Amino acid sequence: MTLTAENTTRWVTVDGHKLRYHEAGTGAPLVLLHGSGAGVSGWANFGANLQALSQHFRCLVLDQPGFGASGRPEVYERNYLRIASDAVLGLLDELGLEKAHLLGNSMGGGVATMTALDHPGRVDRLVLMAPGGVGVNILGPEPSEGINALMKFNADPTQANVLAWLKTMVFNPAVLTPELVEQRLKTASDPANIAALADAYATFYNPKMAEPLPLWARLRGLQQQTLLLHGRDDRVTPVEGSLFPARQLPNADLRIFSRCGHWVQVERKDAFERTVIDFLTHGL
Template identity: 40%
Template structure:
């Protein structure tokens, strides 16, 4: 068991699946809320959402898996990524992990890469997802401008060339957020240090190569009508990674959907507008519980 800054206890466990081990953190009680992190260097369930847990754990049993390739979970091989996309792998692994935990139905929240996994999970097993929150999700979005976007380029650049550095992490964070001044040197250092695991770096090179070979994320937008869960879209107006204009297809094809846009906010809504993010999530999902 570990704690976050305000002494809130977090239970950590490793769940065995046929693909590999999935690290899962849990905190709080109530209706289950599965929260999926993004795909940036050093990302994990707890690191991406730790600042939001005190508010959300008061209302929900929050389940935070590390997706395959990240945190304490197993690293997909080159053969794995040749056979299936990272989203397909993640959906398989996470449903196996949730089954092992005895979780049948749940609310689901995902950001960026985790948003793509959340969309795919809601499409694959719509009867299990009771409420869906998507924060600038990959796969369900159709860009109006050129790709890769500015934020995607920074993500690809981070592990390439001379490899990770605090300077490159600072540049990455500046692209992810609207006002980087709210994230000091301590945040840069922590994210940089979290990105240095050699197995994660090796996975990231495999992941980037597979991403390029597949020409981006899975085209999940084609099956958006398969989502049955009431859906809340949360987006930063100034997102330079998964841009707001691309949300139009989700608004058109998800049956029960609403959108909230945050001005002066980039790709990390949960960090940049933490209290508003928590309120919107708790109110929307609380009405469904």
């Protein structure tokens, strides 16, 4: 059966909010967590990979709170990573799953890392793809070129700005088909999506919501087998950001993909899928 967004859609209620997720496959549970791009959703990030990954795992592709079709608190009173981490745990609880593999892209990598650090018994293996907040950017600007383009687009969602942002996401601009650009412009221009992204990012810069220690300072406590994936030409979360966690994490390997920007699962789709399947099946 061909997997589509419609025939894989499921719903769960966590902390009074309806969350959408996509489910396919059998086997060890694998929760896939999207990044924070404008108009993003679980399906937009991982829908094209679901056919391959679901042959090996019970894939659960979550729309994190406020993104995609998932509900959200009206006001964020905690760091967004904590809100999203609680949603992951709530999904596992509602499905009766004791533990699962976590695969997180960008912001989703930060969510996966926080979940594994705070609830190690609920997380099996980790795949962190250009993870946000896990590395330390010591050479490039902060915020990065890609994050600045994203914030500019979110403030003024024009076609020119969405194209400028999307170009920072990839190595090969040919990936950016007119259909992809139009779809992202449509979803990202929705006022609810604009507010969700702005509100989530506001929690990252609010001193009152800051964590006692940043994620990168806690990495030695992460015992799970971890695979770090990074595009060599990433302009959103530069590849140098994975060097620190690759050295600090006690059980981690790092793979760097050439000819690839921030979307490893898109630009190096086949290699990404083979690498993830091998790691989650056999380990390091």
